[in-house]
Amino acid sequence: AQTVTQSQPEMSVQEAETVTLSCTYDTSESDYYLFWYKQPPSRQMILVIRQEAYKQQNATENRFSVNFQKAAKSFSLKISDSQLGDAAMYFCAYKLGAQKLVFGQGTRLTINP
Amino acid sequence: DSGVTQTPKHLITATGQRVTLRCSPRSGDLSVYWYQQSLDQGLQFLIQYYNGEERAKGNILERFSAQQFPDLHSELNLSSLELGDSALYFCASSVGDRTPYEQYFGPGTRLTVT
Numbered sequence: 001a002q003t004v005t006q007s008q009p010e011m012s013v014q015e016a017e018t019v020t021l022s023c024t025y026d027t028s029e030s031d032y033y034l035f036w037y038k039q040p041p042s043r044q045m046i047l048v049i050r051q052e053a054y055k056q057q058n059a060t061e062n063r064f065s066v067n068f069q070k071a072a073k074s075f076s077l078k079i080s081d082s083q084l085g086d087a088a089m090y091f092c093a094y095k096l097g098a099q100k101l102v103f104g105q106g107t108r109l110t111i112n113p
Numbered sequence: 114d115s116g117v118t119q120t121p122k123h124l125i126t127a128t129g130q131r132v133t134l135r136c137s138p139r140s141g142d143l144s145v146y147w148y149q150q151s152l153d154q155g156l157q158f159l160i161q162y163y164n165g166e167e168r169a170k171g172n173i174l175e176r177f178s179a180q181q182f183p184d185l186h187s188e189l190n191l192s193s194l195e196l197g198d199s200a201l202y203f204c205a206s207s208v209g210d211r212t213p214y215e216q217y218f219g220p221g222t223r224l225t226v227t
Contacts, residue, residue: 045218091155103155
């Protein structure tokens with residue numbers, strides 16, 4: 001079974017600094033999808049970024065980028081120029097085709113002004 | 114706003130009772146997924162429907178059931194409720210079931226069992 005592990009329960013960063021959230025996963029498949037979701041205090045699940053496993057190029061969305069290491073089964077999220085609105089729980093998730101999302105336990109990110 | 118709606122937003126009920134959570138997917142989406150999030154945990158997959166048919170089941174309890182109606186809205190029924198069923202229940206929708214489209218989440222229903 002696929003599993004997703006986020007080893008950092010909590011992280012904090014100074015406003016305007018850069019922070020990296022870690023995620024590892026376990027799968028025997030070669031074609032899959034990885035996501036980072038943000039859950040602010042409102043509890044809404046917001047898609048931050050997605051990565052297709054067949055693509056070697058790391059995905060980027062404005063201040064958010066990933067470091068996808070397929071052989072190492074690692075998928076970290078880098079947030080540049082951190083803003084107060086980035087404070088949230090961040091969940092890493094894996095998906096095989098159109099199947100369910102498998103989530104990690106989350107990392108709570110605090111932004112210090 | 115993801116376009117996925119869920120009602121009610123909050124639900125408080127007693128142990129042993131039965132409740133129904135409702136989800137309307139985004140316009141054009143045929144697939145609906147239900148997830149459960151307890152406390153500050155990750156989301157656990159419960160069940161998936163595609164165009165009215167059950168597609169996949171996760172660790173859904175026998176006390177829980179779901180269906181998707183011809184208008185594509187879905188309902189999650191929780192019966193014989195226990196304290197441990199208190200959680201945030203999310204519905205997500207996507208366009209298809211054979212293609213890896215993204216899942217868009219509704220705002221969730223917070224269930225409190227007392």
